[in-house]
Amino acid sequence: MKATPGTAIAHLLSIGGLMNSHHQYYEYWYEDRENRTSIASEVDCHEWWNGTRLLGVRSGDNIVIHPGLPGYEKLVQKHLDQLWGANHKGVKGTTNGFWHLVQMDKRYFTDYPKQGDRMDNHEPEFLTIKVEKLLGGPKQFRTTIGGYHGFFKYGINEVKSIAPSEANAYTIGDIKIEYKDGNPTHHVGPVTFYKVEVDTTRRLIRMNDIYRDFELIMLLVD
Numbered sequence: 409m410k411a412t413p414g415t416a417i418a419h420l421l422s423i424g425g426l427m428n429s430h431h432q433y434y435e436y437w438y439e440d441r442e443n444r445t446s447i448a449s450e451v452d453c454h455e456w457w458n459g460t461r462l463l464g465v466r467s468g469d470n471i472v473i474h475p476g477l478p479g480y481e482k483l484v485q486k487h488l489d490q491l492w493g494a495n496h497k498g499v500k501g502t503t504n505g506f507w508h509l510v511q512m513d514k515r516y517f518t519d520y521p522k523q524g525d526r527m528d529n530h531e532p533e534f535l536t537i538k539v540e541k542l543l544g545g546p547k548q549f550r551t552t553i554g555g556y557h558g559f560f561k562y563g564i565n566e567v568k569s570i571a572p573s574e575a576n577a578y579t580i581g582d583i584k585i586e587y588k589d590g591n592p593t594h595h596v597g598p599v600t601f602y603k604v605e606v607d608t609t610r611r612l613i614r615m616n617d618i619y620r621d622f623e624l625i626m627l628l629v630d
Contacts, residue, residue, distance in 0.1 A: 419453050419454070420453075420454035421451055421452070421453065421454055422451070422452050422453070422454040422455075423449055423450070423451050424449055424450040424451075424452075425449065426447050426448070426449050427447070427448060427449070428445055428446075428447065428448075429445070429446045429447070429448040430443070430444075430445055474629065476629075477618070477619075477625065477628055477629065480531075480532075480615050481512050481513070483618075483628060484512045484513070484515075484532065484612070485512070485513050486630075487627075487628050490624070490627055490628060491612050491613050491618075492610045492611070492612065492613070493610060493611055493612070493613050494609070494610055495534075495608055495609055495610055495611050496609075498534075498607070498608030498609035498610065498611075499608055499609065500537070500607045500608075500609050501537060501538075501605045501606075501607065502605065502606050502607075502608055503576055503603070503604070503605055503606070504576075505518070505576055505577075505606065506564065506568050506571070506575075506576050506577070506578075507519070507534075507576065507577045507578075507604070507606065508528050508564065508567075508577070508578060508579070508580075509536070509539075509577050509578065509579050509602065509604070510530050510531075510532045511579070512532060515535065515536075516535075516536040516539050516604070517532030517533060517534060517535055517536065517612070518532070518533055518534045518536065518577070518604075518606055519531050519532055519533060520532075520533045520614065521533075521564075522564070524563060525554055525561050525562055525563045526561050527559055527560060527561050528580075531612075531614055531615070532612050533611045533612055534606045534607060534608050534610075534611055534612075535606070535607050535610075535612075536577070536604045536605065536606050536607075537605050537606070537607050538604060538605035539577075539602055539604050540602060540603045540604070541600065541601075541602055542572055542574065542575055542600075542601045542602060542603060544572070545600075546581060546598035546599055546600045547570055547598070547599050547601070548596060548597070548598060548599075549562075549566070549567060549570065549580065549596070549597055549598070549599040550586075550594055550595070550596045551563075551566055551594065551595050552593065552594055552595075553585070553592050553593060553594060553595055557585055557592035557595075560583050560595050560597075562595070567580075567599055570599070571599075571601050572601055574603055575601035575602065575603060576602070576603060576604060577601070577602040577603070577604040578599050578600060578601050578602065579599070579600050579602070580597055580598070580599050580600075581597050581598040581599070581600070582597060582598075583595050583596065583597035584596050584597060
């Protein structure tokens with residue numbers, strides 16, 4: 409069959425795991441209904457965000473399934489050179505910014521910026537080439553709780569407002585919860601400030617983008 413341009417003639421299916429399905433059975437509408445249990449599996453059109461895969465194996469064959477890629481921190485430790493992407497407008501050694509830092513092994517990175525009052529994503533973006541911890545020790549940071557108290561959300565400008573004038577980066581320590589009348593009201597924790605120089609000429613590829621690049625995955629698999 410020859411398909412016309414832009415026309416799909418086949419589609420991958422995603423098949424979920426087996427599960428118990430409870431339903432009622434009757435052959436005619438006037439009969440008493442009988443409760444039954446079936447083993448069912450959901451079948452749907454496969455989309456890029458689906459994680460289900462099918463594997464056919466002949467009877468008697470032995471097969472070993474690779475566990476896949478390790479966590480991002482291990483990838484950075486073992487395959488850092490393969491994870492860089494160019495940033496042509498970047499500057500090597502810039503101090504122009506205010507960054508949240510992510511430490512991986514002995515290296516510090518700035519993480520991908522967030523918008524608004526959200527949780528830090530802890531996804532490394534740019535490598536710091538010089539890190540100087542500022543004197544004076546950590547400062548206490550306090551912010552109101554927005555939504556569920558188990559999620560530490562804040563705006564980066566809140567931290568910037570208590571930063572020393574020479575600081576352009578920071579890390580946050582263990583966060584505690586303040587209560588009033590038994591209700592959680594504030595997140596409180598220590599903030600350590602740094603003066604850093606950052607190489608923005610190249611950035612690390614995000615984990616989601618790695619999973620979309622088959623050739624890169626094959627390069628990273630041990």
